[in-house]
Amino acid sequence: MRLASKPVGLPAIVSQDLVTQIARALTDAIISGQIPPGAKVAEAAVARELGVSRAPVREAGRLLESQGLLVSIPGRGFSVRTHAPDEIDDLYDLRICIEKHAAVLAAQRMTPENRLALRRQLDVLHETAAINDPARQVEEDYRFHRLICEISGNRRLLKLFDDLASELRIVIGLIGRLYDDPQRIAQTHEPLLAAIETGDAAQIQGGVEYHLGDAWRGVAQLVRNLPSNQTTEKVS
């Protein structure tokens, strides 16, 4: 019996391979701060805990290493990446650079649907600013910026943004509280969106610079002050 001779648009059943699942589990544990920066991630321990063998754990480790979440020292395994303050500066500097570009491109290619989607995402961000849920707010903030990169139409740029974002989440997750007043964070997105709507390149770049520079200073200050880290505790 033939059920379907032509594709019908069903969501393909992807047997999430182990590596992906393990990577996700580790990622969650890292950005939630459950495994703190500098902590060793022993293959055997992870494998035991997840009930799998070490091989896929190793591969997941390599994956996360390429994303900047882990570092591996040959012969000594993986540990959660620590970010020196000036590495965070590098990260934000680069992020501003590509988001400027993304925003200008996005403004050029903007469709009415895109415009609506951006507006709605920003509204969501305002809503989450009301309730007190730092993790959620970071998430919605991230989505707004990601949307801009999506609209830019440059997929490689989008991938880069995702990489940078996942790296930044280590440090942002580390800072339990937000780096600024929730309401204010949501507010500073408004001029950015407004700038994009004008379509003027200089104005857009200024908007991105202003908005992200703000976030940069907030994060940088917290990171420099608080947890002079170098933690090396072991975590299962």
Add this chain to the structure above:
Amino acid sequence: MRLASKPVGLPAIVSQDLVTQIARALTDAIISGQIPPGAKVAEAAVARELGVSRAPVREAGRLLESQGLLVSIPGRGFSVRTHAPDEIDDLYDLRICIEKHAAVLAAQRMTPENRLALRRQLDVLHETAAINDPARQVEEDYRFHRLICEISGNRRLLKLFDDLASELRIVIGLIGRLYDDPQRIAQTHEPLLAAIETGDAAQIQGGVEYHLGDAWRGVAQLVRNLPSNQTTEKVS
């Protein structure tokens, strides 16, 4: 008898782990075109040929996947990445974006040593333009641009540049011949260097845009015309 109580300057012994070596071997084979885009890279075959087991080959594969040299389809292994023409556009677009930024930063942080190094690298490029060695010229060209990113002082940016460059090398290596007249390629670097020396941001950005836009158009045209690929031959 005490041989050495104080360090004596012995070169540290770095046991090149297998994964790194395998990755390098595969990378060479790919950017040299020995394994063409789209070709399947079977773990077992590679392992046999190199005389190692499959485990390190898999890890090397994951590494190269993260660098954009390979793609993996779950259950079907790795194959050399093919670049659709618009992916190359994305790549160059992003490259221009970050090199603009890098050049402006580099101009700000430039020391006399840096200035000299840049000048000398450009001279080398001129020299290689004389002899006919496309691979070498691509290499020296790459080094010049990399040097700018190095001088920028943003390490994350440098890493990104390396990633983009290794991706681009697949397509550049694919085009056996150069995308332009060797002499001309070397020449178009001069105004770029001159612009950087002025230190004026707008002028520098214009210089990068002009220079890389040129390369972009050359590569894009060749890629679109010649080898409408989709090769799927098998390679040991």
Add this chain to the structure above:
DNA sequence: CAATCGAAAAGTGTCGACAGTCGACAATTT
């Protein structure tokens, strides 16, 4: 002759095992 089916070959995903290496702590020497 083309298309279909099915068995064999090849390849991938995962596992458990072993050898070599690293780090820590105890024993020993200066």
Add this chain to the structure above:
DNA sequence: AAATTGTCGACTGTCGACACTTTTCGATTG
């Protein structure tokens, strides 16, 4: 007491094996 050496446990790097899936290719059928 300080420094060096020896020993032990834990962990990483690598390997071969097995089960399952995909691909290949020849035989069969319409």
